[in-house]
Each structure stands twice: as structure tokens, then as C-alpha cells.
Amino acid sequence: MLHKNDDNNARASASMTSTELAREALPQKLKRKIKRSLGPWGIFIEGFLRNPVMVGSIVPSSRFTINRMLKPVDWANCKLFVEYGPGVGTFCQPVLDRLPRDGMLIVIDTNPLFIEYLRKNISDSRFKAVLGSAADVEEIVKAHGFEKADYVLSGLPFSTLPEGVGPAIAAATHRVIRKGGAFLVYQFTPRARDFMARHFKRIDNGMEAINVPPCFLYWGWKDEDEG
Template identity: 65%
Template sequence: MSSPVGEQALNRVDERRGSGAAGPGPLAMFFRGFLRNPVMVGSIIPSSRKLIRHMLSRSDWANCRLFVEYGPGVGTFCQDVLDRLGPDATYIAIDTNPDFIAYLRRTISDPRFVPVLGSAADVRQIMADNGHSHADYILSGLPFSTLPAGLGPKIAAETNAALRTGGAFLVYQFSPKVRDFLATAFERIDHAFEPVNIPPAQLYWAWKD
């Protein structure tokens, strides 16, 4: 159940920032999405700038042709990814929340950006529907530990199959338990910790060798 008082307060913040004229701003949208489905959103506060830079720092952007994100929400990572992508690259953002997808379509007009309503478990079909066979990098902030039973390992396996050799699954979480899910499909997993975030986050890069 949503909180009208909380949403109204965040809407006022967004309006003061100049983003409320064409509908709810990113803070209100994020808060609303969390309240409606905390299992899929995972946090009430978007990721920090420091976390975003840290998470994206190991990607080879010059050779990235397809970047995929699971659970983009209100687009916290989107502009940073687009700023790094080449002019001929594609960025597919997959979310199960139709409100988030509608918001992304309304606020991001970059022709390289393709928001898709769907499940991360169907990543290969979604990629194929958009003319791609493999991704260079796949980013996820989905809360693996609270997903329905069996879905976490399935997403990890589908992600491994969707990546090119040398590509990576970029994952940021608040619980280190996510490594157990990644280890079912990836052998080489790098780890870092980002304290400048609320809450502090665990960062993982699972490589397809």
C-alpha cells in the first residue's frame, strides 16, 4: 500500500528541482515503485553518484556495442551509461514495472536507449527481438535474495548465456548473499565495497571467460 503523504512530500521536492511539470519526478516515482513492490525495487533511495561511477568503472566502453540493465527504475544509471556509450551502441533497459517504463520513455529521448517492459529472465528473447545475439555488459540492482524461489539462479544462468565471452554481469546489492546466486553461473567474480551509498553496497563483476 502506498503512502500519499510520502509521495506528496517527494513530489514537492521534485517540483522544486524543476521535474514535476510533466508528471511525478524521479524521487516520487522511485518511492512509489518501492512502496508498490519492494521485493523488486529493493531500496527506498536511488544509488549514489559514487556507487554509479564505481560500478561502471571496469567496463570497456570503446568496445561496448550492447549494454543491458535489469530494473532501471527511474533511470538512476541511464544518463551515466549513455554518456559513456559510443554513438552506434544500444542500451536496453528491462523492467517489470510499467510505471517505470512509461517514465523512462517520457524522460529519455536518446535513440540508443530502448526501454522494455519485461523480465530479466527473458533477456535473450528481448535482445533477439531488438536484433542482438549477445551483450557486452549487463547491469543489475535487482534484490536477488528476495526474488521468488528459483528466479535468482535462472536470471544468473540466462545472463551468462546472453553475454559475449569477456563480457561481465555488473551487480550492486546490499547483501553479500548475492555472490551465491552469481556463483551458480559464473566462475570468476570480482568484488568491491562502496561505503558512500545509503545503505553501503556490495559491488560484483561476474565475468564470462
């Protein structure tokens, strides 16, 4: 049987627990409020801070970079477009705006935060967001009913990826792209070209200054006469 003092102590203990819980919850509420106020930027920054090695920049690509990167694509003959490291979807809507009605856009990211955000915010039936590694692109493409991809876009930071991952992604990408297709890469260092050159004989180069930071642009073509 509880005495009066025991009852008062229990209430005080419960009160302290509630107060402590409120204090614990406050930072989380503040984080959510800040994230909501920042919108996609908040998600992008959080994703970068969680795993900077897999995210090329803390700032999404500019519209100038997007337009230049996508300009060489033959959209009339594009049935499958693949993107590595989509982040919060900076390229997704521009790609979907250009993609034929019977086409598909598959984006691949190892960050569940980005994949969850994209699945919630892009309702286009042509869009598929996959949680996984770009090195597994062949299996992912086949799982969605395709043998080859027409184009693959990547903003992954090849120079900072774990050892062996960059070469594996470049090799798998070359295998999965159809003849006549291309590997589209935007990077902040020119090292990405070295990974591409091992597989793509013809690489067009560019640079976009109106971007933070300015970036190198590459289009690696898989020509029709390749073996």
C-alpha cells in the same frame, strides 16, 4: 412531470454528488502535487512502495556507486549494454554518456510506472525501455537485433526475489553475455554472489560505503576460454 420539491431534491442530490466527487479527487490531486514536487524521487518511492520485493532500495544509488560499478567496462568495445531494474534511470544517463554512438542501452523492468517514466524522460535514440522480466533477457536482446550483450548491470534484490527467479535470471544472463563481457551487480547483502558463482568462474568483489545503504559490488566475468 417534476414537482418543485422533486426538482429541489434533484438539485441537492446533484450538489452532493459534486461535493463527494471533489472530496474523492482531492487526495489524488494532492498525490500528484507531491509527486511533481519530488520529481524522480517521488516516482522511485512510489515504485518501491508498490512492489518492494522487486526494488532493491528506497534510495537511488550514489554517484560513487555508479562510477565504481561502470569503471571496469571496456566502453570502446561495448555495442549493447543491458540493465535490470533501472528504476528512474539513476544509471541510465551515466551509461549513455559513456556508450559509443552506435551502441544501445536496453533497460528491463517489471514495473510499468518506471518504464513509463523512462520513456517520457529519456529521448536518446540509443535507449530502449522494455516492460518485462530479466529472466527473458535472451528473447529481449534478440528482438532488438542482437545475439549477445556485452555487459549486463543489475541492482535487483536477488535475496528477496520470488523462489526460482534469481537462479533463472543468473543463468539467462550468463548465456546472453558474450565472451569477454561481464555481469555487474550491486547489492545490499552478499547473497547475490552465490547466484553468480554458479555460472561465473571469475568474480571481482568490492564495496561502496558512500551509498544508502552501503552496498556490495560484484563483477562476474565471462572469460574468453570458457566453453
